[in-house]
Amino acid sequence: MSCADEHVQDLIQIKPIIARQLRSAKYGVYNHSTVELCHWTKKSFMDEGTCYKHRFYGIDTHRCMEFSPAGMFCENRCIYCWRPMEFYEHIEMPSNAVDEPQAIIDNLMHERFRLMSGYFGNADANKAKLREAMRPTHYAISLSGEPTMYPKLPELIRHLKSLKDTRSIFLVTNGQEPDMLYRLEEEDALPTQIYLSTNAPNKRLFYLINKPRLRDAWERWLKSLEFLASTKARTVARITLIRSYNYGLDTAREFAEILRIGNPHFIEVKSYMHVGNSINRLSADEMLSMDEVLAFTEALEYHLDGYALYDWSIPSRVAVLQNVKRYVDPIIR
C-alpha cells in the first residue's frame, strides 16, 4: 500500500478518542467498523424476551450479530438518530483505504466475544443460548453509520452468506447510495431483507427530518425506493413517526402515495424512541403511544391497496403491514 493510501486509511479510521468513548458505551470497534450486543440480544441471554424481528420474521435474537462496516460514516444527520452521530465526519469511504470483509468480520467477532464474556459468569444467564450465540445465525448490518457507504459491501454479504451457520442477513439503509443497492443485485450479493428508512412523504419533510449532506439526497432516496419494487430481496419500508414532524392521518395518506412506488413486502410503522443521543435533539413528547402507532397504521392500510395489518409489538411501539399482493412467508425458514 502506498504512503498516500496509508494516509487515507488513517483518515477513515475511527479516532482513538471516539473509539474509547464507544468502547465505554459497550461498543466493539475495529478500525472503521463497529459491533454491539443489541439490547434485545442481552435480554434474550437472560430469558427476558426477544426482539420484534423474532416475532415478525423468526430471526434468532440471541444469535444476532449487530454491526456496521461504516461505524462513523453517514450522509444524513437524522434528528431522531439515537447513535452518536455528532461524531460522524466523512461522507465517503475510498475503496483503497477500507478493510477487507473477512478481516472486518473476524475482528468484530472477537470484539463481540469480548462483549459476551461477562455473561458466562452470570448465574442467571442461559448458558445454552450463550454457547449458541458464539456462532451467529443472523446479521443485522445497521448499528451505526450507513453500511451502503462501505465500497466492499457485496463481498462482505457474500462472505457472510458463505458462513455455515448464517440463516438471515438484514441490511438497513438510509437510501443515499442507490447504486450500491443495484450493485448488490447485479453481483449476487443481496441480503435476506432490505430496510429502507422512510421518514418523510415529501421533499420538505425529508430535508427537515434527515438533514442530509448531499444536494440530491431526495432524488437518491427516491431511486432507492424504486429499487425496492424490482429487487428479488425481501423489502421493508420503515417509517419512524415523530409526533410534531410526520405524524398525522393526513400524512398517512401522503405516505401511502409515495410508498406505492416501492411496493415493499412489509411496511413497519414505529414510534420515535426517546433514547441515546436523540434526547439532546428531541423531547420525550415526540414519542407516540402504541394506540397512536396503530391508528396511523390503520390509516395507511386504508389508503394503500393490497396491504393488511400483520402484527405489532407493544414494547417496541411498532406495527407491520404486509403486502398481500406481493406475498412472501413472513417467517424466514
Ligand code: SF4
Ligand atoms: S434483529 Fe435488530 S432488534 Fe433483533 S436482536 Fe438483532 S439488532 Fe437487535
